[in-house]
Amino acid sequence: MxxxxxxxxxATITALxxxxxxxxxxxxxxxxxxxxxxxxSLNKWNLMGRQKFIGLENYVKMFNDAKFWTMLKNTCxxxxxxxxxxxxxxxxxxxxxxxxxxxxxxxxxxYYVPGVLSVSVGSFIAQYTFAPxxxxxxxxxxxxxxxxxxxxxxxxxxxxxxxxxxxxxxxxWTCGFPMLMYLSALQDISPELMEAASVDGANxxxxxxxxxxxxxxxxxxxxxxxxxxxxxxxFGQIRLITGGGPGNSTKSLVMYIYEAAFDKNKMGxxxxxxxxxxxxxxxxxxxxxxxxxxxx
Amino acid sequence: xxxxxKLLSMLLxxxxxLSMGGMTVMAEEVDMNEDGTINNPEAVEVADDELSFWSLxxxxxxxxxxxxxxxxxxxxxxxxxxxxxxxxxDYYTKLQTAVATGNGPDxxxxxxxxxxxxxxxxxxxxxxxxxxxxxxxxxxxxxxxxIDSVTIDGDIYAIPLDTxxxxxxxxxxxLEQAGVTEDDVKGIQSAEDFEAICAKVKEALPExxxxxxxxxxxxxxxxxxxxxxxxxxxxxxxxxxxxxxxLDVEKARAAMEWVKSLYDNGYIxxxxxxxxxxxQSGKAAFCFAGTWVTGNxxxxxxxxxxxxxxPLLFGDTPYCWSDSHTLTIPVNADxxxxxxxxxxxxxxxxSVDGGITWAGSGQIPSxxxxxxSDEYKAMKGYNVVDELKYSKxxxxxxxxxxxxxxxxxxxxxxYWQNMDDIDTASDNVTAAIEDNLD
Numbered sequence: 001m002x003x004x005x006x007x008x009x010x011a012t013i014t015a016l017x018x019x020x021x022x023x024x025x026x027x028x029x030x031x032x033x034x035x036x037x038x039x040x041s042l043n044k045w046n047l048m049g050r051q052k053f054i055g056l057e058n059y060v061k062m063f064n065d066a067k068f069w070t071m072l073k074n075t076c077x078x079x080x081x082x083x084x085x086x087x088x089x090x091x092x093x094x095x096x097x098x099x100x101x102x103x104x105x106x107x108x109x110x111y112y113v114p115g116v117l118s119v120s121v122g123s124f125i126a127q128y129t130f131a132p133x134x135x136x137x138x139x140x141x142x143x144x145x146x147x148x149x150x151x152x153x154x155x156x157x158x159x160x161x162x163x164x165x166x167x168x169x170x171x172x173w174t175c176g177f178p179m180l181m182y183l184s185a186l187q188d189i190s191p192e193l194m195e196a197a198s199v200d201g202a203n204x205x206x207x208x209x210x211x212x213x214x215x216x217x218x219x220x221x222x223x224x225x226x227x228x229x230x231x232x233x234x235f236g237q238i239r240l241i242t243g244g245g246p247g248n249s250t251k252s253l254v255m256y257i258y259e260a261a262f263d264k265n266k267m268g269x270x271x272x273x274x275x276x277x278x279x280x281x282x283x284x285x286x287x288x289x290x291x292x293x294x295x296x
Numbered sequence: 297x298x299x300x301x302k303l304l305s306m307l308l309x310x311x312x313x314l315s316m317g318g319m320t321v322m323a324e325e326v327d328m329n330e331d332g333t334i335n336n337p338e339a340v341e342v343a344d345d346e347l348s349f350w351s352l353x354x355x356x357x358x359x360x361x362x363x364x365x366x367x368x369x370x371x372x373x374x375x376x377x378x379x380x381x382x383x384x385x386d387y388y389t390k391l392q393t394a395v396a397t398g399n400g401p402d403x404x405x406x407x408x409x410x411x412x413x414x415x416x417x418x419x420x421x422x423x424x425x426x427x428x429x430x431x432x433x434x435x436x437x438x439x440x441x442x443i444d445s446v447t448i449d450g451d452i453y454a455i456p457l458d459t460x461x462x463x464x465x466x467x468x469x470x471l472e473q474a475g476v477t478e479d480d481v482k483g484i485q486s487a488e489d490f491e492a493i494c495a496k497v498k499e500a501l502p503e504x505x506x507x508x509x510x511x512x513x514x515x516x517x518x519x520x521x522x523x524x525x526x527x528x529x530x531x532x533x534x535x536x537x538x539x540x541x542x543l544d545v546e547k548a549r550a551a552m553e554w555v556k557s558l559y560d561n562g563y564i565x566x567x568x569x570x571x572x573x574x575x576q577s578g579k580a581a582f583c584f585a586g587t588w589v590t591g592n593x594x595x596x597x598x599x600x601x602x603x604x605x606x607p608l609l610f611g612d613t614p615y616c617w618s619d620s621h622t623l624t625i626p627v628n629a630d631x632x633x634x635x636x637x638x639x640x641x642x643x644x645x646x647s648v649d650g651g652i653t654w655a656g657s658g659q660i661p662s663x664x665x666x667x668x669s670d671e672y673k674a675m676k677g678y679n680v681v682d683e684l685k686y687s688k689x690x691x692x693x694x695x696x697x698x699x700x701x702x703x704x705x706x707x708x709x710x711y712w713q714n715m716d717d718i719d720t721a722s723d724n725v726t727a728a729i730e731d732n733l734d
Contacts, residue, residue, distance in 0.1 A: 046417055047392060047393065047396050047417070048392065048395070048396050048417040048418045048419060049417060049418065131569060132566075132567035132568075132569065133504070133567065149503055149504045150503060152567075154566055154567040156567070156569065157512060157566065157567060157713055159715065243513075244706075245513055245706075245709060245713070246512075246513065246709060246710070246713040246715055247706060247709055247710035247713060247715040247716065248706055248710070249715060259698070259702070262389045262698075263389075263698030263699065263702060264695060264698050264699040264732075265392070265413075265417065265698070
């Protein structure tokens with residue numbers, strides 16, 4: 001008995017020693033900055049000068065800042081549009097790439113490849129594709145005779161079109177990874193189930209809706225949650241493709257936070273807004289997890 | 297067996313701890329972009345006797361400034377200069393964060409429009425004492441306006457290098473095609489004169505050409521609005537100390553409406569996303585752009601163009617938007633007093649002796665010596681030397697550069713792009729100033 005306890009204790013110590021290096025780094029580089037961030041959000045600070053404690057003033061300012069709400073609205077809009085799109089499109093891709101066809105491998109690679117590009121490369125491709133007068137899309141439309149120089153769509157001048165470009169780029173660029181998750185889940189579905197269903201006379205549609213999709217549910221939940229989090233944090237592609245324009249119509253909350261911190265040197269205010277975003281995401285995730293639990 | 301396992305786990309732990317330590321002492325590698333700009337300037341090795349200079353000059357400008365540094369280093373100074381060029385878009389963010397964490401350079405660049413903020417937040421230090429010690433009399437080297445632009449509360453914070461203004465470029469071939477002469481262009485005395493020429497040129501140009509090459513967003517339409525506002529008699533944006541908005545709302549609105557009329561009258565083709573490139577392609581008769589594009593335009597094959605000062609459109613003084621590059625000494629605890637003195641010596645020499653070299657970039661040199669030389673008079677940049685007299689520099693507000701200016705641009709963009717009507721847009725313009733008071 002005693003020796004077992006001793007052994008257990010040893011195991012714990014060994015485990016601790018293994019965990020310790022990571023834990024120290026995690027504390028220094030993640031936990032401490034998180035706490036420090038709360039402190040910064042209660043101060044007025046321009047990075048260089050002294051921090052001046054102002055209590056909740058930054059948060060009060062945030063509630064009264066019309067721009068904050070505009071950016072939050074933009075971000076919610078982006079999340080509401082792209083998250084379902086990505087969840088569905090990558091599922092369709094996965095189903096397509098999971099069929100026993102000869103070019104299966106090609107499909108998988110083709111769907112996945114955009115995801116390996118960095119956000120800047122992906123954004124530049126989008127920008128060139130939709131550029132007026134010389135871009136691919138307008139070039140094709142013009143050569144088909146659908147538009148002329150005078151009437152061609154100005155993708156970056158109208159808010160709806162600018163959103164369309166950002167959303168298309170995001171879906172194209174992001175779908176690869178969720179597709180892989182779906183694919184691996186699809187491969188976990190036992191072929192015997194499908195055989196049995198076929199023997200019972202189920203058609204392809206019934207098999208999809210009655211067997212495949214219900215079995216994919218946990219993966220769908222996971223993908224949805226990851227997408228919502230990622231969408232709320234959108235920054236790179238919008239900054240690079242539209243710069244938030246026209247006007248402020250496509251500017252995301254994270255862009256606004258970045259500008260407050262690094263263009264305007266308002267570290268406290270930008271920290272306060274970061275925590276607001278953190279709370280919003282945390283609530284979304286909690287709702288999501290509740291729904292999933294209820295479902296199971 | 298057990299022994300072995302223990303040994304192994306100890307070794308592994310040891311290796312991890314060692315590698316962690318190793319990571320921190322290992323020198324960071326320099327991360328250089330294709331154009332020679334550096335993403336992690338603090339990692340560049342600078343010899344003990346060298347002074348580090350963080351430059352924001354890229355492309356053609358970079359080459360001209362490189363020559364100034366080479367010429368200076370060739371005189372075998374006590375502390376040679378190590379030039380490190382940063383990505384322009386990141387420059388101020390990196391400079392401010394580097395100085396805040398004690399990794400900043402010995403010498404830096406600042407726009408006059410950013411200088412007040414850098415001085416106010418303690419990023420750069422005054423150099424009045426060093427100038428006295430070196431026996432430099434600035435009034436012999438620069439105009440009083442230039443000296444005033446770098447003086448804050450009686451202290452000199454920088455050495456002016458140049459003035460760069462928003463000027464007018466025109467395509468000689470297209471104007472000839474439309475029957476407009478260079479004298480007509482240089483003789484513009486009012487908005488009506490300019491509009492008459494625009495109308496005439498529009499008649500003569502094919503559909504996919506543009507009378508004026510101008511974007512619907514960003515700095516350039518803002519600078520035109522800025523010039524027009526002051527020509528109309530607009531007041532400064534803020535009071536002394538930048539505690540109050542003193543914008544003349546009526547004039548700001550009138551200037552907005554006039555600039556907008558250029559778009560609405562079809563003088564500007566929709567969707568020009570790079571106005572300099574569009575002008576370079578020879579498809580636009582006019583282009584309002586900074587003096588710094590002169591070099592690029594001159595290097596464009598088959599582009600037959602000339603440049604002149606920003607036209608007089610309203611009132612009787614052809615005010616123009618201008619900014620100025622200045623050389624600064626960022627706060628740096630690692631630098632000795634002797635080195636600071638050497639650094640000041642360099643920035644004075646770079647501006648005064650390097651002025652004529654710098655003029656090659658198309659910017660108007662601040663140094664009188666360069667400004668009045670025959671060599672400069674032979675350059676294309678000399679065509680716009682008068683802008684020195686008509687320059688309207690940025691207001692002295694700590695929140696101007698990243699705050700007020702970028703908010704103003706966003707507010708105006710909304711109007712150019714038909715997102716907001718004139719009432720909303722002019723409210724946004726006022727708010728852009730009020731939100732960024734000190």
